[in-house]
Amino acid sequence: MTPTREDQHWMYHNMVTSRRFEEAIAKIYFDGKSPVFNMANGPIPGEMHLSDGQEPVAVGVCAHLNPEDIVTATHRPHHQAIAKGVDLDKMAAEIFGKKTGLSGGRGGHMHIFDADVNFACSGIIAQGMGPAVGAALSRKMQGKPGVAVAFLGEGAVNQGAWHEAMNLAAVWNLPFVCVIEDNSWGISVPKEASTAIANNADRAAAYGIKGMRIEGNDPYAIYEAAGEAIARARAGEGPTLLEVETYRLAGHFMGDAEGYRPEGEKDDLFAKDPIPKMRARMLAEGAATEAELDAIEAESAARVEAAITFARNSEDPAPEDALTAVFA
Amino acid sequence: MTPTREDQHWMYHNMVTSRRFEEAIAKIYFDGKSPVFNMANGPIPGEMHLSDGQEPVAVGVCAHLNPEDIVTATHRPHHQAIAKGVDLDKMAAEIFGKKTGLSGGRGGHMHIFDADVNFACSGIIAQGMGPAVGAALSRKMQGKPGVAVAFLGEGAVNQGAWHEAMNLAAVWNLPFVCVIEDNSWGISVPKEASTAIANNADRAAAYGIKGMRIEGNDPYAIYEAAGEAIARARAGEGPTLLEVETYRLAGHFMGDAEGYRPEGEKDDLFAKDPIPKMRARMLAEGAATEAELDAIEAESAARVEAAITFARNSEDPAPEDALTAVFA
Amino acid sequence: MNKPNERKLTIARAMAEAMQQEMQIDPSVFVMGEDIGALGGVYGNTRGLLDEFGPERIRDTPISETAFIGAAVGAAQDGMRPVVELMFVDFFGVCFDAIYNLMAKNTYFSGGNFKVPMVLMTSTGGGYSDAGQHSQCVYGTFAHLPGMKVVAPSNAYDAKGLMTAAIRDDSPVVYMYHKSLQGMGWLGTEAGATVHVPEETYTVEIGKAKVVRPGKDVTIVSLGMGVHNALKAAAKLEQQGVEAEVIDLVSLVPLDRDTIRASVAKTGRLIVVDEDYMSYGVSGEIIATVTEHDISVLKAAPKRIAFPDVPIPFARVLEQHCLPNPDKIVAAWDEMKAA
Amino acid sequence: MNKPNERKLTIARAMAEAMQQEMQIDPSVFVMGEDIGALGGVYGNTRGLLDEFGPERIRDTPISETAFIGAAVGAAQDGMRPVVELMFVDFFGVCFDAIYNLMAKNTYFSGGNFKVPMVLMTSTGGGYSDAGQHSQCVYGTFAHLPGMKVVAPSNAYDAKGLMTAAIRDDSPVVYMYHKSLQGMGWLGTEAGATVHVPEETYTVEIGKAKVVRPGKDVTIVSLGMGVHNALKAAAKLEQQGVEAEVIDLVSLVPLDRDTIRASVAKTGRLIVVDEDYMSYGVSGEIIATVTEHDISVLKAAPKRIAFPDVPIPFARVLEQHCLPNPDKIVAAWDEMKAA
Ligand SMILES: Cc1ncc(C[n+]2csc(CCOP(=O)(O)OP(=O)(O)O)c2C)c(N)n1
């Protein structure tokens, strides 16, 4: 299954939007945080985990999803949120902690929730597994369409919650896909120091389900594998485990000095930046013209700017809003 | 690796002691609990999980262990405790809640701890995994001999703690063996309803370690597989996962009506009782004479009776003992 | 309160009936947990449901509390109303992230855009020598953390009404039932818990305490099993001419501080009875609720009877030494009176 | 207290120095946790240790808190003295069984025959917009459950001495350090936490509170970050001629009830400042500690300033609205005085 021309445009568009969005966030993040970097300050306070470099995973998977499908994401959620169609204005405003944000500023960057497109995330490793499996169960019980996808990092696969939920999804044969973004690092700990085997897709054997590893951070290959997995889920054939090789171009969070990285790693990664690679491939294969891609890039930039402007111009929540929305 | 004649005598002896011990406990357990069965009453109050039928696993594994090796067991610990050499008098007294018990009556049947033979257990599913792996780490760090064995039920394999500890043991290449007693039931839930695959030994692939399933509740086969696994651990070759088919001849706990069992299951199981089977095999193969086996049985019965008498005749703890031993 | 021909139910049956009736009228309600199907729940509270509703809606789970409680959150967010069982509350340690960080917080994190209408039911309490990993209450632990309602019935009438209210609530509710009140023969059952339960559906308000015995001399505040200890103590005190008012909290979150304060304003004396650990828990909170509001009403220092800060021991003589009981309450009154 | 040429350390460095010195003298001490090796700990408290002691004794772990905390218990029982890090206390939900049911109870379950000499260190606190799963204190949650000691330093001197004492203790100790006191530039640091720390090893007694500022008009009890808020409030009150006595609890378990009671017996007034959630936690316990002992000493109803019972919000304006601060303490005094 290769992406159609239209799919490729969509994928490229979302990759670029995600990258532009994070560039914008990264720039603003440092406002008010110099000369002394203090996370508490500036228009975007708190931790910030960027997904630069990991965009192919988000678009390769989400190209197959509809708004009714469910996605749970992690502490590094922007690329997936964008590909899933989360409202960009409200997401930006949430990251700025504004009243107009998705959650009125209560959640922030690690708690992006958009009920309209069934998107949720969390700051606890592997916490999204249970809810995704439960949403898949809900669809099965209700006889409603919909596939649930949980995105996780490779470090999360060693967490108990992951194992329990995989078994549950498999034993109940649910429409569920687990997508591991293997960027080879869990903060400063390399995969080989944390994980007993090289390829997490092999862990599918523990649940009697199909597992696949996709190398090369390649949006086309991801598209294909995810397409199969999601089709299988829609057909009632149960869960799939995908592990995707990808790259984290940024630090774990903003402010990370990345002293743990082997020398030269970052340069190698930048050389493999998936966005210029996809652009080149589309051009080479005639899937898009320069003009089309330029237009996509311009549109993405404009969309991001509008979202940032919306966020900046929005009001702060009232202090007492802190005390509401605890219960339904 | 087949058990020597001496090993076989030891194994048979321990199987019989365990069975006699549990028969004695079972009989006394009902004292004071009729006409109305109330768990809170009688000389042995609380829950009681018997291991009748599962003795081969305990002896087949523990035949290879020394007092310095570490065992963690579960809510169903008597057979393993006996095979590991836990003091039978003090264990009986603990189960009776007496001052002379292993823990002065603080722990009871689900919390059998004997520091002299490095034996511990717990009432929480899969809780013993972490401590066993940690003890294995301790021996490796200290350069001291010793293998750690965690016993679990097949139901426990779906618990997150199990997965985390397996990965940790594998990634650190520790002298650790995980032994799953597959009695095919987790209380009332059959294995196929809880576990996505038929053979938990296949889950070894998720950790890049060796896994083996032993069928037939056969002490000889268990002895052989465990011997290999423990030798591998002693040689620094890392962990092994063993799943052993076994049978729970009793209910989950005493008082369990077992309405969930398919008809005839219990009769089939009793027909496969491993103790008469082993006796017959030893006689057939000339590994023991009738007289020897009778002597073993008599010795076991006497040992158990002495332990029960010790327990019965021991004093209750002082009420205020409840408030001591919280901290070291 | 119980008329001769009225139907009496155990708490177990009252809980099951509430679930049954809600499942009959609302297809989004379903039940998940360990051994809740064929076995009918270790504490009998799902008995009969499998036969009526089948294994799709009465789901036995693997021993994977994190997964199935997390799954309940996902299902609740997707339009279902799961009732999930954590077999013993003592097991919360293996799955508390799914409870306190996920179930309890997603409504807030989403600014109210995600609702999590689910019930987590769990058994509490000791007294039958089940030792330190099967006998706890940990009421304070659940009540301390924001985002979940917490209820604990002391009798079958409340048990049914609270379960119905919990299932209908759009917020997550933790429903803590005490094993010694449950009506399982094999555990022994406090007789006062088995009371008349109407057949029709009804709700008991979450967040409202009940004055279960009026009095003017001292207020005894408790919940769950403790209410029965308090009532027995009150009966003993009556023989001394002392009129104790007994308050059944019914709900820890929200906590009905007004009812407690009004009672102590009247009696001037407070005794809290709690089977959970003494420090940093329910008993301290109730005392603080009264004293931070107005100390002038107090005629004596408040007292608390709670489980001492030690793990729960196995041996009967040890455990009974630690548990609250009517005599300890009477003794507290005696000291209070003397002071 | 700080002389010009005295060496001042941050809490992060004080903690690392204590571990370093204990590792030098005791080969059974080692450290495990996520990102504690090459990174030196997200909060800097293991910086430099990997270089000196190597990866065998300074072990980065997989993201498997249940496994490695459980493993620490097993290693501790086998003669080692592990120091284990739970990166944020908020993550306790994924591994609390290994903590409260295993680490905390095995000593008791074994009748004292198994010792569990380990330290669980974990970061607490908010104020820098890290939202509801990375900003909690949950002091009350840990302090409520029996079998573990619980300490929380407010400055580097105590941080080093408590860490040394915790490592040498034969019982499990939970060591809760507050991110805003840690001395990591990127978090901002309360200046008062960085104080003189002697180079030689010493211990600070676990279970002993400190009167960090004497006074006669009101007692302010707090811990960790709250101590600095209390001291700032006391400085403001001084300008009004009010002498506040500030007590740093230092240790929640054991709780030094005598020091608290003695202070309030003197001042007659009590304000508790706690960054943990309000209900069923530390603030209620401190109030109950005083009032159950003797209400006659109180000149006014005690007050508490704590985090309201809501998840911790992200936006600065929301979070700051909820956090304790010196002005809220002064306002509490004003109300108390007026009453
Ligand atoms: C239960 C839990 N443990 C630890 C953390 C701290 N933490 C946040 S991100 C992270 C690394 C995650 O690595 P990975 O899953 O590979 O995702 P990545 O950051 O690479 O996207 C850790 C350890 C957490 N949030 N939750």
Ligand SMILES: Cc1ncc(C[n+]2csc(CCOP(=O)(O)OP(=O)(O)O)c2C)c(N)n1
């Ligand atoms: C975390 C946890 N969940 C649930 C239980 C309740 N429980 C006790 S034994 C048991 C079944 C265990 O099955 P298995 O692991 O196969 O062991 P078996 O009883 O068959 O020996 C369950 C669910 C528990 N003790 N701990």
Ligand SMILES: [Mg+2]
């Ligand atoms: Mg990663």
Ligand SMILES: [Mg+2]
């Ligand atoms: Mg089993």
